[in-house]
Amino acid sequence: MTARVAFVVVGHVDHGKSTLVGRLLAETGALPDGALDKVQGICDSQQRPFEHAFLLDALEEEQRQNVTIDVTQVRFAHGGRDYLLIDAPGHRQFLKNMITGAAHADAALLVIDAAEGVQEQSRRHAALVSFLGVRTVIVVVNKMDLVAYAADAFHRVAAEYRAFLADIGMTPVAIVPASARDGDNVVGPSERMPWYAGSSVLTALGAVEPAAAESSGVLRLPVQVVLKLDERRIVAGRIESGALAVGDEIEVWPSGQRARVKSIETWPEAAPAPEGAASGESIGITLDDQLFVQRGDVIAHPAAPPRRSNVIATSLFWLGRQALEADQHYRLRLGTLERDVTVLSITRGMRSSSMEVYEGQGTVGQHDVGEVILRASQPLVFDPAAAIPATGRFVLLDGHDIVGGGTVLEDEDLYRRPYGAELPRSEHIAPRPAGITPAERAAAYGHRSQVVWLTGMPGAGKTTVARLLERRLFEAGVKTFVVDGEQLRFGLSADLRFTDRDRSEQSRRAAEVARLFQRAGLVVIVALVSPFTADRDYARRLIGPDDFMLVYLHAPLAVLSERERHGLYTAAGRDAALRIPGMNALYEPPLDAGCVFDTSVVDAEGVTGAIIAAVERRLR
Amino acid sequence: MDELTALEHNSIYILREAYSKIPRLAMLWSMGKDSTALVWLTRKAFFGKIPYPLIHIDTSYKIPEMIEYRDRIAREWELPLIVSQNTEALEEGMNHTRGRLVCCGALKTEALRQVVEAHRFAGIIVGIRRDEEGSRGKERVFSPRTPTSAWDVTEQPPEFWNQYRTDVPPGEHVRVHPLLDWTELDVWRYIERERIPMIDLYFERDGRRYRSLGCAPCTASIASAARSIADIIEELRTTRTAERAGRAQDQEDTHAMQKLRVKGYM
Numbered sequence: 001m002t003a004r005v006a007f008v009v010v011g012h013v014d015h016g017k018s019t020l021v022g023r024l025l026a027e028t029g030a031l032p033d034g035a036l037d038k039v040q041g042i043c044d045s046q047q048r049p050f051e052h053a054f055l056l057d058a059l060e061e062e063q064r065q066n067v068t069i070d071v072t073q074v075r076f077a078h079g080g081r082d083y084l085l086i087d088a089p090g091h092r093q094f095l096k097n098m099i100t101g102a103a104h105a106d107a108a109l110l111v112i113d114a115a116e117g118v119q120e121q122s123r124r125h126a127a128l129v130s131f132l133g134v135r136t137v138i139v140v141v142n143k144m145d146l147v148a149y150a151a152d153a154f155h156r157v158a159a160e161y162r163a164f165l166a167d168i169g170m171t172p173v174a175i176v177p178a179s180a181r182d183g184d185n186v187v188g189p190s191e192r193m194p195w196y197a198g199s200s201v202l203t204a205l206g207a208v209e210p211a212a213a214e215s216s217g218v219l220r221l222p223v224q225v226v227l228k229l230d231e232r233r234i235v236a237g238r239i240e241s242g243a244l245a246v247g248d249e250i251e252v253w254p255s256g257q258r259a260r261v262k263s264i265e266t267w268p269e270a271a272p273a274p275e276g277a278a279s280g281e282s283i284g285i286t287l288d289d290q291l292f293v294q295r296g297d298v299i300a301h302p303a304a305p306p307r308r309s310n311v312i313a314t315s316l317f318w319l320g321r322q323a324l325e326a327d328q329h330y331r332l333r334l335g336t337l338e339r340d341v342t343v344l345s346i347t348r349g350m351r352s353s354s355m356e357v358y359e360g361q362g363t364v365g366q367h368d369v370g371e372v373i374l375r376a377s378q379p380l381v382f383d384p385a386a387a388i389p390a391t392g393r394f395v396l397l398d399g400h401d402i403v404g405g406g407t408v409l410e411d412e413d414l415y416r417r418p419y420g421a422e423l424p425r426s427e428h429i430a431p432r433p434a435g436i437t438p439a440e441r442a443a444a445y446g447h448r449s450q451v452v453w454l455t456g457m458p459g460a461g462k463t464t465v466a467r468l469l470e471r472r473l474f475e476a477g478v479k480t481f482v483v484d485g486e487q488l489r490f491g492l493s494a495d496l497r498f499t500d501r502d503r504s505e506q507s508r509r510a511a512e513v514a515r516l517f518q519r520a521g522l523v524v525i526v527a528l529v530s531p532f533t534a535d536r537d538y539a540r541r542l543i544g545p546d547d548f549m550l551v552y553l554h555a556p557l558a559v560l561s562e563r564e565r566h567g568l569y570t571a572a573g574r575d576a577a578l579r580i581p582g583m584n585a586l587y588e589p590p591l592d593a594g595c596v597f598d599t600s601v602v603d604a605e606g607v608t609g610a611i612i613a614a615v616e617r618r619l620r
Numbered sequence: 621m622d623e624l625t626a627l628e629h630n631s632i633y634i635l636r637e638a639y640s641k642i643p644r645l646a647m648l649w650s651m652g653k654d655s656t657a658l659v660w661l662t663r664k665a666f667f668g669k670i671p672y673p674l675i676h677i678d679t680s681y682k683i684p685e686m687i688e689y690r691d692r693i694a695r696e697w698e699l700p701l702i703v704s705q706n707t708e709a710l711e712e713g714m715n716h717t718r719g720r721l722v723c724c725g726a727l728k729t730e731a732l733r734q735v736v737e738a739h740r741f742a743g744i745i746v747g748i749r750r751d752e753e754g755s756r757g758k759e760r761v762f763s764p765r766t767p768t769s770a771w772d773v774t775e776q777p778p779e780f781w782n783q784y785r786t787d788v789p790p791g792e793h794v795r796v797h798p799l800l801d802w803t804e805l806d807v808w809r810y811i812e813r814e815r816i817p818m819i820d821l822y823f824e825r826d827g828r829r830y831r832s833l834g835c836a837p838c839t840a841s842i843a844s845a846a847r848s849i850a851d852i853i854e855e856l857r858t859t860r861t862a863e864r865a866g867r868a869q870d871q872e873d874t875h876a877m878q879k880l881r882v883k884g885y886m
Contacts, residue, residue: 004623032859032860032861032862032865033860033861033862034861034862034865035862038874041874042874056754056757058753058754058755058757058758058875058878059754059755059758059773059774059875059878060874060875060878060879061773061774069758069773069774070758070773070774070776071758072750072754072757072758073750073757073801074751074757075751075803096777096778097776097778099778099780100760100776100778100779100780102780103779103780103781104780132780132781224633224636224637224640225636225639225640227666227667229667229668229669234667236636236665237636238629238632238633265667266664266667267663267664267666267667267668268668280621280626280629281621281629282629282630282632282633282636282665284667295640319778333783336640393781395780395781395783397787399787400785400787400788400789401777401785402777402778402779402783402785405780405781405783
């Protein structure tokens with residue numbers, strides 16, 4: 001049997017998608033007897049010319065309003081090949097239906113009206129189709145009859161769209177000038193466009209191969225259900241990647257327990273019994289050890305385990321009517337695994353119709369895309385989507401409804417961190433929705449909240465500047481508070497030493513505390529050595545880049561050692577076991593600080609004034 | 621993996637999702653080729669066992685051979701079968717002469733609604749396919765129904781990356797459609813490959829056969845010489861007739877199927 005190639009037909013509303021599909025079906029003889037007559041009858045009764053779109057827009061509402069509401073799939077065969085066309089609605093309101101259609105496609109057919117040119121949905125659809133994993137696109141510049149079949153009109157639209165596609169990393173395999181209504185360049189060449197020597201829509205479709213199955217070769221078997229039949233406990237699921245054989249040693253994540261595959265079960269019983277199974281197969285296996293396995297677990301080979309973390313960096317598209325904001329709670333579903341998650345921070349939101357980054361505070365609006373950090377109540381088991389798409393894609397649910405889809409990004413640092421790998425012990429609690437919104441607090445307090453994070457080696461002047469900054473802000477009526485590293489060490493971090501690992505943990509705790517005060521509406525000033533870039537990055541991501549300002553204070557070592565009031569530098573000179581960042585331990589100077597000051601040149605008043613000037617506009 | 625195997629594994633995946641996520645689940649079985657293939661897929665998904673009841677909506681007007689076949693297969697395969705009838709409407713004399721859509725509404729839609737309500741089913745697995753007719757082409761794999769069994773065609777949930785709206789709020793139920801992506805031809809090829817026993821009505825007798833099965837008064841046979849599954853597959857390759865052309869209720873109105881289906885028809 002020849003492989004089917006599935007195309008999703010997308011583009012702006014009224015640019016002629018359904019008409020193009022209807023025309024393709026009619027001209028390739030794919031329609032059953034009576035289908036054309038039925039549509040002719042409907043059109044006669046509405047006193048309108050024959051509408052090819054009605055071949056697909058079967059719903060009464062669709063025909064009455066002449067708009068595609070929901071996605072439909074139709075098949076046709078041509079030249080010994082099977083095609084599946086997925087006709088998607090172009091209206092903004094029905095975007096989730098477009099996404100439903102596009103997710104099943106090998107390639108996309110992007111339809112653009114030659115007279116109207118590139119419109120909002122032309123761009124948004126391309127961006128979302130790309131997000132969903134569709135890489136091959138054919139562009140049809142339709143309604144060439146409206147521009148008198150002129151070559152320059154075609155080239156103008158083609159160039160503009162090609163540039164946008166390039167921005168999102170897509171290159172069309174063909175750009176075809178056509179008139180779906182009249183059939184020009186749909187199946188065969190058009191006499192009205194002798195200047196165009198390229199392929200027709202149908203020949204362009206014929207040149208596309210089905211998308212290769214996405215399998216990395218690494219075994220991932222997400223558990224769907226465990227069935228107890230007579231003596232057997234059958235672990236059932238679909239292999240999403242790689243292959244497995246009887247006798248293989250496997251691990252079950254997140255627990256990490258090991259066992260061997262005892263059998264691959266089938267019904268009716270196969271003789272001989274299968275020895276192995278591969279990607280795409282819905283199988284059932286038994287194990288040689290009675291492990292506790294449940295839905296949501298992921299089976300993998302020990303040599304290539306999935307990642308485990310309760311914090312993930314993601315790129316997502318949003319369908320919810322309410323914008324996605326920090327601190328909101330959703331249910332996440334990744335394969336068969338479900339977890340409650342909190343939006344920790346929003347790195348950036350972008351308009352999917354232009355790929356412009358939003359101004360102002362981090363949200364992701366309906367139909368837009370963004371980069372977001374999520375924190376789960378329980379360990380997540382996943383792979384970065386770039387490595388294994390099936391275990392790197394997830395959806396977010398609000399109540400019962402899917403409101404977004406995303407991919408997990410590679411983030412070596414985030415997933416390796418202790419707070420990534422060491423998971424919360426409180427297994428039986430779930431986050432609750434926040435009550436008062438940040439906007440409400442800002443209105444009541446008269447200013448937005450912020451974290452000003454002062455980093456620098458001991459003696460650089462962090463505490464001095466922090467105290468002065470607090471005083472100045474307080475006097476100006478701003479609600480503010482200092483989180484000082486040294487103060488934390490007497491209480492919250494009393495269990496920590498000065499090892500690299502403990503310094504990281506200290507930074508994490510300071511970031512969590514700062515985040516709480518910041519969410520309470522305050523301007524939080526953190527004074528902390530925080531020697532590692534990764535820790536400062538983590539703090540920025542935890543809090544959100546719009547609410548976080550990094551300030552780097554530094555001075556020559558001689559000045560530091562003279563100034564440092566505990567005599568740490570002198571002590572470290574004598575005692576190698578005492579490790580001081582910047583002297584005998586690593587201090588990584590930030591390259592991304594919002595402000596940098598040499599405190600041997602500028603005094604505390606000067607530094608404070610400059611920080612206030614920089615932070616002021618972020619509080620409005 | 622060939623196309624048919626891919627469809628099979630995907631349907632098994634959907635059946636297992638439904639079983640894992642939906643507490644009170646049942647499957648419709650009409651004895652036709654599609655729902656019988658679905659019973660077969662269920663046995664594959666759950667290793668020979670059927671973990672949820674099968675429902676036959678018996679209008680009392682079915683072609684008599686269908687009932688014989690039902691009882692024989694149910695016995696041989698040990699099927700957990702619920703036969704449901706809108707007895708009130710039948711006692712009151714409901715039949716197709718009162719209007720085909722009225723009759724379908726009472727004896728199929730309403731009978732189904734009654735059995736869903738009586739057993740408080742949260743999910744019903746149905747063997748519909750997109751290529752059968754236009755309104756089914758717009759369906760979802762997990763398709764929500766309101767407490768009155770209504771289908772809101774303009775507000776359907778998104779489905780992508782094998783994620784579906786599998787949560788069922790109290791009072792609602794969900795129709796699960798594991799064969800949505802299959803075509804008529806796929807189903808026959810699968811029946812041939814798996815050697816699934818089919819009812820004789822699909823094969824030629826006196827120059828005619830049934831292509832789609834339903835109630836005797838409203839289902840017409842077609843002229844055909846197909847005596848085997850291989851013959852049927854060959855016939856379907858070249859036919860220009862729609863599958864449901866012999867189903868009289870479809871022809872009652874331009875949007876007959878949609879009108880039936882928004883109220884809860886299968």
